[in-house]
Amino acid sequence: MAGKAERRAAARADREAREAQAAQAAGRRRRLYMLGGAVVVAAAVVGIAIALSSGGGGSKSGGGSGGTITGAAEVEAELAGIPQSGNTLGQASAPVTITEFADLQCPVCQEFNQDTLSKLIPNEVKAGKVKLIFRNLQTATHDEATFRAQSSAALAAGRQNRQWHYIELFYRNQGEENSGYVTGTFLTNIAKAIPGLDLTQWTQDRTAPSNSATITADAAAAQTLGFNATPSILIKGPKFPSQAISGAASYGDLQKAIKAVGGTTAGGT
């Protein structure tokens, strides 16, 4: 009798063990399916995120690719009637001097140019209250040779007192940083789009050794001022101390700084 009960118990234990094993196997399979599902969903989400991320960058086509430089008429209209001398835009007698350290490939510099300087130039600069000086500081451009080539191209335009035309046109046609759009052709196409620029002279001046010296001096000046980002702005006026702003300052910030150094601004605009 005892043997029979034992056998029955053993059989039950055996059956339970098998059931448990089956349940375990089923559970394991289910969890693997869940993991598979999680992997697939995660891959899809990451894929969408990557598409969004690279798409955001792709919206900037890089002006050089098409070979056409746009905005020449706009720039000419903006700068018409404002005196230029080398890297300076505005009347020499302007009481306030704003020195901007920038990298032509830096997207934030382009934003600053588009959002802030586009208001400062037709107002304070045109009215002779402020003059703008452009100086070179390598940030966004990774390759030093490219940085020097693009900076020299602008400086060469400066020798014909059209550096700000060059800068404004470069920003308007700026491509995605370091995508390789800044080629000799791109730089020449910008020069070609500037009305009244002597292209032969410009081509000669591009390789002038003094450009290189200027770029090096600009970098040293930035270092002395403690500037390591672009755009960095120094605002000097009749009243001390000077004001320094790092980053894409708004037009309002700039006007405040101009007043702080004893300058005047265009009212209300």
Place this chain on the structure above:
Amino acid sequence: MRDRRLAYAIGIVALIGLGVAGYITYEHYSGGSPVCLASGGCEKVQSSHYSKLAGIPVSVLGLVGYFAIIVSLFIPGETGRFAGALIALIGFGFSAYLTYLELFNIHAICQWCVASAVLMTALAVLTVLRLLEAESRVSTIA
């Protein structure tokens, strides 16, 4: 129980991640006006246009991800484990993509971003282990 230990490990790693992502987010916003920087990997990476996804800084996305993983620990059963694994896998995939960008596209490495990528990888492994882990109570009825 192994599930419990895994849950603790996930919680700790996610908390560290929350700290790292919080720090990067703080740096991102305290910088004030955006700038292009000459030196330093982190600034370069953070000021690159890849540092934002549809206008949201990726560090904020990281912050949300770590937080969601911690929240998933409090959801009982398979739902919580599934959610945790799903979020960690998304985080892992996106971190891998960002690290690839840093190495081959931006050419700058941000230590904090790499730290976050390592933490996300650890979380992906831990949450997947936890999802696959059998609930011992169910399998040992006898």
